[in-house]
Amino acid sequence: MSTTTEETALARRVRERLAEHHPGQEYGDLRTLPGGHSGLTYSITAGPVSYVVKAVPPGRRPIGRNDVLRQARILRALAGSRVPVPMVVAVDESEPAWFAMEFVDGEAIEPVLDEHKLDPEPCRRRMLALADVLRDLHGTTSAESAEPLDPAAELAMWSRTMRAVPLELRAGADDLLDALATRIPDAIPPTLTHGDFRLGNVLCRGERPAAVVDWEIWGYGDPRIDLAWFLLFADHRNFPQLGRAIPGLPTEHELLTGYLDGRPEPPAFDWFRALARTKMAAIMGHNLRRHREGTHHDPDQERLPPTIAAMIRAAHDLLDRRP
Numbered sequence: 001m002s003t004t005t006e007e008t009a010l011a012r013r014v015r016e017r018l019a020e021h022h023p024g025q026e027y028g029d030l031r032t033l034p035g036g037h038s039g040l041t042y043s044i045t046a047g048p049v050s051y052v053v054k055a056v057p058p059g060r061r062p063i064g065r066n067d068v069l070r071q072a073r074i075l076r077a078l079a080g081s082r083v084p085v086p087m088v089v090a091v092d093e094s095e096p097a098w099f100a101m102e103f104v105d106g107e108a109i110e111p112v113l114d115e116h117k118l119d120p121e122p123c124r125r126r127m128l129a130l131a132d133v134l135r136d137l138h139g140t141t142s143a144e145s146a147e148p149l150d151p152a153a154e155l156a157m158w159s160r161t162m163r164a165v166p167l168e169l170r171a172g173a174d175d176l177l178d179a180l181a182t183r184i185p186d187a188i189p190p191t192l193t194h195g196d197f198r199l200g201n202v203l204c205r206g207e208r209p210a211a212v213v214d215w216e217i218w219g220y221g222d223p224r225i226d227l228a229w230f231l232l233f234a235d236h237r238n239f240p241q242l243g244r245a246i247p248g249l250p251t252e253h254e255l256l257t258g259y260l261d262g263r264p265e266p267p268a269f270d271w272f273r274a275l276a277r278t279k280m281a282a283i284m285g286h287n288l289r290r291h292r293e294g295t296h297h298d299p300d301q302e303r304l305p306p307t308i309a310a311m312i313r314a315a316h317d318l319l320d321r322r323p
Contacts, residue, residue, distance in 0.1 A: 006058045006096075014044055014053055014100060017090040022046040039068045043103060051089065055098035062097055065216045072099035074142070074192075074218050082136040086211050104211040106203030112236040112243045114200065120247045123199075125207035127234065127250050130199055131258035133209050134230055138191040138223040148190040149221040151271075155180055158279045165285030169305060172312045176278060179319050185268030190220045197226045198233045228272040231255055232280065238314070240306040274315040281311035 011030040018027065025047035033041045033052065042053040054068045062069060069091065078085045086101040109116045111123040149157075159177050162170060194201070195217030203211045231252040236243030250258075256265065266272075284304045291301040 010042075010053075010055055010096070010098065011044070013092060014090075014098065015046075017092060018044070018046045018051065018100065021089060022049065039066045044100075050103035051100045052086065052103050053098055053100045056096040058096055060096075067216075068099055069093060069097050071215045071218075072101075074215050075101060077142040078140065081140050083133060083140060084209055084211050085215075086213065104203045104213075106205045106210040108200055108203050108213070110198060110200030110233060111246045111249060112233060113239060120249065122207050123246050124248050124250055126202075126204050126209065127199055127255060128258055129207065129209055130202060130230070131250075131255045132261075133202070133212065134194075134197055134226060135259050135261060137194060137197070137212075138226065140192050142192055146219045149219055150187040150190075151222055151225075151275075152184050154221065154225055155184065155275060158275070158282050161286055162278065162282035165282060165289055169285045169288060169308060170281065170312065171309065172316065173278075173281065176274075176312055176315050176319075179316070180271070180275060180278065183268075183271055183319065185271050187222060188224070188266070191223045193219055193221045193223060193226045195219060195226070197230050200233075222272070224266050224269060224272040225275065227256070227259060227266070228269070228276040229279070230259075231273070232276045238277075238307075238310065240310050241303055242307050270318045270321055274318040277311040277315040277318070281308045281315075284308050284311075 007030055014030065015027045019025075028045035030042045030044050030053065033043050040055045040057050042055070044051050044053055054071065056062045056066050056068055060066050072088050072091050075085050075088050079087060086104050088099055088101045090100040092098050107118070109118055109123075111118070111127070155177075159181075162173050162177060165173070194212065194215065196214060197212075201212065201214040202209045203213060232238055234250055234252050234255055236245050284301075285308055287296070287298075288301045288304050288308075290296045291298050
């Protein structure tokens with residue numbers, strides 16, 4: 001079947017299920033939403049109401065980022081919690097699986113990396129508010145389950161990614177991975193984690209988070225992993241030739257203080273800050289390799305080497321700091 005035929009069949013299935021909520025309404029076309037990195041992402045209207053549909057690509061197995069049903073489960077588990085998420089309205093497990101959720105109107109902007117015209121003060125207030133959301137996420141209990149990922153397993157996963165990056169793009173990375181491996185901290189009780197928690201994955205209205213999105217890699221793991229990743233995006237200087245200065249943006253210390261809300265800093269936190277930089281370097285190196293090999297053509301990836309090098313250097317520096 002052609003892509004058009006497959007999308008037509010998917011649209012029919014979606015309309016049939018949405019008709020349960022909107023009998024007698026007219027339905028719009030299934031339109032591809034740009035920017036999605038997991039499965040297929042569409043929008044559709046049912047009368048005056050808009051929905052987002054996420055589906056497994058035809059012929060693909062529903063695993064990893066394509067496991068849209070796993071995403072639907074965690075969204076449903078978080079419904080009604082202090083963590084704002086889109087409401088799931090329909091789930092269809094027959095192949096190819098899909099689910100529909102409410103369309104949340106809002107902006108998802110990463111202040112130091114995205115091109116935008118948002119004033120600095122809303123950027124500041126959004127990030128401070130998001131620190132509270134992350135604390136609430138890590139304090140949420142859910143009936144959903146996943147195999148907990150401890151610091152050693154997290155490091156092993158990103159070590160594999162880093163070692164697949166060509167040597168010329170990751171100078172100093174092997175020594176860094178060895179240093180991380182010899183200093184793996186003790187685990188603390190696992191919590192629900194997002195996996196890519198940052199302002200660019202949160203739809204905001206004005207200064208407030210309206211919905212945390214992109215739950216492709218949620219899991220149960222060390223909350224320090226989520227926290228260190230979130231803090232990484234507070235300072236444009238972490239991203240040479242990529243980042244932009246935003247006056248008044250909260251510092252890592254301010255965000256950490258907001259998240260902790262009077263609690264002490266988590267133990268061995270510099271190790272997790274170093275891991276976050278290692279993870280970023282590995283992801284960027286992987287993306288640049290794919291571009292250069294022709295797997296995913298994106299000339300903008302050629303801007304990444306200075307940031308990859310800076311992330312590796314900063315991770316070394318964090319590990320060398322005395323407690």
